[in-house]
Amino acid sequence: MNSPTPDPADALRPRLPSPLRPVADERFERHGVRLLLKRDDLIHPDLPGNKWRKLAPNLRAARGRTVLTFGGAYSNHLRATAAAGRLLGFPTVGVVRGDELADRPLNPSLSRCAADGMRLLFADRTSYRAKHEPAVLARFTADAGAAAGTDPQDVYVxxxxxxxxxxxxxxxxxxAELRDDPEGVSVAAVACGTGGTLAGLAAGLGPGRRALGVAVLRGGFLGGEVRGLQRAAFGGPAGDWSLEERFHFGGYARATPALDAFAADFEDRHGLPVERLYVAKLLYALSTLAAEGAFPRGTALAAVITGRPDAP
Structure with a gap:
């Protein structure tokens, strides 16, 4: 077994708490809503936003063992995990959805994973969907151990x-950071892919505040995922939260000219590079919801900026 990895909070020196910055935007102000940006993208250059917050406790639990994880061809999570492995000195293995990708040149996202030392395994889509089943997961774990040259018992999933x-x-x-901030946040919103960030955000906000998740994938499955994660993490429902599932723009990594135009305009107005897979959909949704009167006048609305265009 590898020697224990340093505590990520010590070794990676994250910027915590991340800044909360008000922005003047008449699309919100005309409806009595004050917009604030929770700049989680500034936590760490290689592990920004919810990637840091979700990975750090898992890396402590892994204790320097080989880390096996999963993602699509453009997965920000794979890139962040690979970067953590490089920075902290532990092996990483990524199972990539789509075995047809093994016969193609690596795209820039997967190339970055490989450059950071991640071993890439390509799985057919049927096996990938079944990755939670014990027999399938055991096979992936064995393959990860072989790829990393470690005992499968030393693979942390x-x-x-x-x-x-x-x-x-x-x-x-x-x-908790938003709850304790003097800006008086009443609603905190985040883009959602797998539900972990929303599950924790709602729990940490405490009573009297609401968490809003904006789904970036189609399917209507996220509500169940969030409830399951809260049961596993906190023993049951925690905090006030809701999901908005109208703004996936066709699914993960899908966009429209209207979304691209909105993101470019937001960049021009506020000097914030807008990541397109998650953050653009979040901000577009919040602008639309404000126009629809979804937020009471006087709402202090925090949008969690979880990544940058040039970061994992």
């Missing part, structure tokens, strides 16, 4: 997107 009970507890710290 982090689920797709990094979302598990440990991750939800890590993201509760995000809610």
């Amino acid at each position: 982090v689920p797709e997107g990094g979302s598990n009970a440990l991750a939800a507890r890590g993201c509760a710290e995000l809610g």
Whole structure:
């Protein structure tokens, strides 16, 4: 077994708490809503936002063992895990959805994973969907051990997107930061892929505040995922939260000209580079919801900025 990894909070020196910055935007102000940006993208250059918050407790639990995780061809989670392995000195293995990708040149996202030392295993889509089944997971674990040259018993599994009970507890710290901030946040919103960030955010906000998740994938499954994560992490429902599932723009990594135009305009107005897979959909949703009157006048609305265009 490898020697224990340093505590990520010590070794990676994250910027915590992340800044909370008000922005003047008449699309919100005309409806009596004050917009604030929770700049979680500034936590760490290689592990920004919810990637840090979800991975850090899992890396403590892994204790320097080989980390096996899962993601698509453009997974930000795979990139962040690979970067953590490089920075902290532990082996990483990523199972990539789509065995047809093994016969193609690596895209820039997977190339970055490989450059950071991650061994990439490509799985057919049927096996990938069944990755939670014990027999399938055991096979992936054995393959990961072989790829990393370690005993499969020394492989620590982090689920797709990094979302598990440990991750939800890590993201509760995000809610606590917003709860304790003097800006008086009443609603905190985050883009959601696997639900771990929303599960923890709602728990950490405490009573009198609401968490809002904006789904970036189709399917209507996220509510069940969030409830399951809260049961595993906190023993049951925790905090006031809701999901908005109208703004996935066709699914993960899908966009429209309207979304691209909105993101470019937001960049011009506020000097914030807008990540397109998650953050653009979040901000577009919040602007639309404000226009629909979804937030009472006087709402202090915090949008959690979980990543940057040039970061994992």
